[in-house]
Amino acid sequence: MQTAEIREVILEILEEIAPDEELGDLKDDVSFREQLELDSMDFLDIVMSLRKRYRVQIPEDDYIELASMNSTVAYLEPRMRDLEKV
């Protein structure tokens, strides 16, 4: 997967876990929490979705990397570059 596809995956997950939010205006360089009503359970949902869909394991110490779209994609790129988008 290229970074654009990884971004699409994250958007799909956000659409699922935050269905009331308008994601069209999401700014990639601003933290999710500043733009969306997300709490710790939601971030666990992101982690679980990636685990279920792509078997990507994100250690707890790395959760901080999921702060914004840019940081999330940068963190996931080396871990997902060899995977096909599903």
Next chain:
Amino acid sequence: MPTATEDRDRIVITGIGLTAPNGNSLGEYREALLAGRSGVQDYEIRYVGQTHAGLCDFEETRHQKKKDRRRGTRAGSVGIYCAHEALADSGLAFDSLDPNRIGIYVGVTEHGNVETENEIYELAGYDYDVKFWSHHHNPRTVANNPAGEISLNMGVTGPHYTIGAACAAGNAGLIQGSQMLRLGECDLAICGGVSESVHTFGIFASFRSQGALACHTDATKASRPFDTGRNGIVVAEGGCLYTLERLDDAKRRGAKIYGELVGYAMNSDAKDFVLPDDTRQAECVQAALRKANLNADEVDIVSTHATGTASGDEQECKALRKVFGGSPRTFINNTKSFIGHAMGAAGALELAGNLPTFEDGICHATINVDELDPNCHLEGLVLNEPREIGRPTYILNNSFGMLGINSVVIIKRV
């Protein structure tokens, strides 16, 4: 000499919010009961296959965000809908209330089966590796979940909890709310019962294994208490929550009052895991009558619990004959014949469907009785067609459950 009960110790119903398989408001539901319209339909659930169920189609997102619905449970969603609708019906504005002084008391037959089954089903797709087990499992399955979701959604900071009382739970919720108001633990009780049981295959499979799951070529005729052709229970979902207040508070604000909870009782058979006991049921009814200071022949309507099982209906009729055998003006009906067995919501829903009789004087029927089982013969049974009985004064509502738990409430027209 008994003294008149003070208004602050008298508990009245001031609002009703409900969803039933045949109506999403008291008006719709009552209209369906008087029209003889069933809410039971064909239904398929994993592993069990084809069966029947009473399903609700209330608007989940009327009072709940999609995100919270996804995170929570169907029972929580049913509860949130009913609580908001009840509060709106009461005429109370939430902003005018002290949220610390609202209590939420929700009867449930069971909770957590649906969520656990779903999670295990999902986990099977991951070779039962529990690192794929959802972090939402615990908050979804804690026993207080349906009441807790209401508290979270509305911002109620008073006490909230569920009352696990098998199929006697709807009445138990009302009783709990009434007691907490009398104790001064809250000023407004949101109470009754909810059920999400149609979403657990286990309840269907267990009733089928027990030989107690209804089956009929026409789903709307599958739930048929008192009929010779009855062959078991139709599982239903639903909810009914009431706002209860002390009479002095209700009077002060000029509230509409559906009725006063003048008597109630709960007891236990202490006899069998599943089989009911007519002796203890009759004792429970008599205890409620004593609390209301009533003779049996003063009761105008008895709303039965009967679920459509061979022995259960017979036992309840035996109990009722003992208590109401000499009460020619007591009419008897059944709501499960329309909606199936709404489990934790059953008692609360079945009472609600009868309360409009205080105004319109029409007793709804028990439907689907093509051939009355002689063992279920009761003088006042209102069969298949509603009956004009004049405005009643007292309605008595039975609800019984597994492990021998019995509950009865009596409501008086105010």
